[in-house]
Amino acid sequence: MRLSNTLIPTLRDAPQDAEIESHKLMMRAGLIRKLGAGLYTFLPMGLRALRNVERIIREEMARAGAIEVLMPSLQPREIWETTGRYETLKKSMFRIRDRQDRDMVLGPTHEEVITELVSHELNSYRQLPRTFYQIQTKFRDEIRPRFGLMRAREFIMKDAYSFDLDWDCLDRSYQAMYAAYQRIFERCGLRVKIVEADTGAMGGNASHEFMVLAEAGEDGIVECESCAYAANVERGERALTPAVEEPAGAGLVDVATPNARTIEEVSKFLKLPARRLIKTLIYLADGKPVAALLAGDRDLNEIKLRKALGCTELVLADAAQVESATGAPVGFAGPIGLTIPVIADAGLQGRASLAAGANKADTHLVHVSVTRDVGAARFHDLVNAKTGDACPRCAAGKLREMRGIEVGHVFKLGTKYSEAFHAAYLDANKEKKTMIMGCYGIGVTRTLQAIIEQSHDENGIIWPAGVAPFLAAVLPLSPNETCMNTALKLEEELIRAGIDALVDDRDERPGVKFKDADLLGCPIRIVVSDRSLAEGKVELRKRSEKTSQLVPLEEAVSRVETLFS
RNA sequence: CGGGGCGUAGCGCAGACUGGUAGCGCGUUUGGUUCGGGACCAAAAGGUCGAGGGUUCAAAUCCCUCCGCCCCGACCA
Known part of the structure; x- marks a missing residue:
């Protein structure tokens, strides 16, 4: 892709309404633009990275045996009344009316829709267990949208739902998703902390959150310094030193x-x-x-x-x-x-x-x-655990507080939805049983921003290879045809090798191209200039490293390949 | 919803207190010079000053109403 043929509007300054680093960088690097509070347009660079996250998710969902579907965002009020959530989620749902005055909602989530579907389509133990997922736009009338894509009113989520025969079966489905999530976030280049979580209004009895540790995170976490215990503060506990009875002393x-x-x-x-x-x-x-x-x-x-x-x-x-x-x-x-x-x-x-x-x-x-x-x-227990408290799981450990961005959440739901929609099956003994459900979410757009929050420096984004909009940025520096043609030829060869490259073919000075390349954060930068071309070489540099190497022009593509094999 | 702040050119901001008809930097356009970390010279385009109403000879500036956006809190799968 030539830079002059697409839309990558980089900004020297961040708009004043961007508060945290990842939000500023998404604006500055021309990934997104704001339409209104919590509403964003994805520009080409942002969209390419988003599609990469989605691709990783699809691949790992497939590996875990989940089946992709796509459910409507626009949903009739009735299904929400079936579970009573029309009332409980009223304030956070966008509600609209069609021309016949029927009440509709823009789906904030899809438990109702999937369970309604499954209640009709699955009815035998032979068809279970099954896990369905979709990658779909969700709508939530957030009290306070903030930090760009971190808390938006319209956002993309991967949501999966498992329908199981019994609780043991659910445990296996849950484990499969848990493992898939670990792979997904790893492939996204994220270091995540898995914490025990509150099940909140979703119901259910077990839940883990996948947290990207970041100062800007909206969630508090406590973790043990010496064992594996980690929990959202909403749920985190502390061990109480055995209640020593202090002497009552003087009267009031x-x-x-x-x-x-x-x-x-x-x-x-x-x-x-x-x-x-x-x-x-x-x-x-x-x-x-x-x-x-x-x-x-x-x-x-x-x-x-x-x-x-x-x-x-x-x-x-x-x-x-x-x-x-x-x-x-x-x-x-x-x-x-x-x-x-x-x-x-x-x-x-x-x-x-x-x-x-x-x-x-x-x-x-x-x-x-x-x-x-x-x-x-x-x-x-009524209070938040805090740094220095004793770990509730191990004898020696002390807790410490951290902050995180919740990018994934897995729940064991149980029967709340399957009961409401009569999602049941006949077992081998012709007995009718209610399905046991689990649900598993990933905030896709939020994950994209979390990647930037966790992977950037003072000059810009540092894309992990798996999600980078382009793997390589090619910078023809010298203002002459030889240099430009060499760069374009290099792009062709990279494409032939399956490597997406972005050629900065603008008539700009070297400094501008370097600054923008750093800001955009492609993992590899290839500089083509008279200086090195005189020796038949080009310059290769990883975005994550400070030093570059000169390699023969004809070896450039293979060198790039080996850097990411 | 409570508290605070902001809205002036694409982006960042000044001008407002003390009313006199809008300015700076970056960006954009044209011409020239330049070319390894956000060049230089010259010329130019670009603003219903968030919207509506009021006060006044005169409003970006004072007053009223509304809208939008951001931050803190409350709230929230």
């Missing part, structure tokens, strides 16, 4: 703490470290107030709290609700004397000599003993 004392509301202010005022304070948060669980207790140096995990309470809706109480529940303004809530239910983080069990709000304006209590003063509370 009121202390005036004027205007000290936050943990930081109270800590400073009482000269106590945050971990000796009890943070009391008032929540409304399905509309009813409840107090959640945790140590001052901890962050509450709402997913854990919701599970512990067994409620569906959980919102932090507003100032008025806090005041009516505790009798004190926000900042002075404490567990003692509360009439609402109290639930406490297990890490507080046995602790003493703590401080807590007194449920009275400008007042805190000191010498609080959890056992003596808050004994009636229920204890559950």
Whole structure:
């Protein structure tokens, strides 16, 4: 491909709305352009790389025995009502009406569609197990689209669904997908961390996320320094050092703490470290107030709290609700004397000599003993694990926090969807059984951006060979016909060898071509110029390396081939 | 949805407080010189200043309404 015959609009400066490196580079290298919030056009370079990711996925899905289908994005409301998700996902779905006033949705995912299909088409144990997948555009009305393709409103996803005979069978399907995912991300040049994940609203009982470690990642991860344990913070646990009962000590004392509301202010005022304070948060669980207790140096995990309470809706109480529940303004809530239910983080069990709000304006209590003063509370794991906590799996390990971009997610779903759609089969004994499902997603467009986030330098993108839009960039440097013709001939030979090459045939100075070549990030750069041509040679350089080598012109193609064999 | 910020040429920005009819760098076009890490000289094109309304002799600038975009938070398969 000649650069002058395509559209690769590189930018010297990144648009001001691009925040993270990968987003800036996708804009600067002319991969994508924005149409609106969370809506992007793929330009030729972006599309070529995207197709490469898709190709890798298709190859690995085929190897794992999954079957490709393509389902509609536009879906009738009814199938969403079948599973009750028309209500639960209402806010995140784009909903539209057709000319007959029928309610439709733009599919945010396809469990309903595939299960509806399978319920009609598969009905014998002889036809199972089966795994279907598609690569399809999804639509989600994200509260806040951000970071380019990382969280878009329209994006491409590979989603796969397994239909199994029983739970053992599901385990095998799950394993096959898990292994396929490892291969896919490896071939994409990504280093991924596989973590235990929360199953969220999808239901099901086991789940792993494939995370690309990156500072810009939206997900928090905790991992053990010495064993294999790693989990999304949504679910990550910590080992509790056996609850040593601290002596209760002196009785409760009121202390005036004027205007000290936050943990930081109270800590400073009482000269106590945050971990000796009890943070009391008032929540409304399905509309009813409840107090959640945790140590001052901890962050509450709402997913854990919701599970512990067994409620569906959980919102932090507003100032008025806090005041009516505790009798004190926000900042002075404490567990003692509360009439609402109290639930406490297990890490507080046995602790003493703590401080807590007194449920009275400008007042805190000191010498609080959890056992003596808050004994009636229920204890559950309610907080996020953090760096330095003990590993829940191995004795010695300490946890550390990291951030990641979720590029893949595998779930054991169970029967939530197969039951709703009566996806069942007859077994060898003519008994009717419900299929067991798994589902497996890869954010394809997000993966593309994650590759750039993980593989770039100050000059631009460094494409891994498997996904590069072009494997080689050919730069005719000298402004004469010999040089240009040599470059074009080289391109032909590369194509004949099955290597996609991009020839920078623009009438530009060397510096411009070098800068753009670095920005575009093709794995191999071939410089053709009078200087080396005089000796019958061209210059080869890997994008990932600083040094180049001179090779005879006629050997150039074979040298490129060996670099990637 | 709450908080904050932004919207002026393709991109990055100044001008706004203190109203007087729009500017800089890069990019683009033409001509010339140049040619190994974003060249130089000369000439030029390109803007309903996000939209609508108001105040004023006069609005990019002041006021009101709306729209779009970004960040933090809440939220979320």
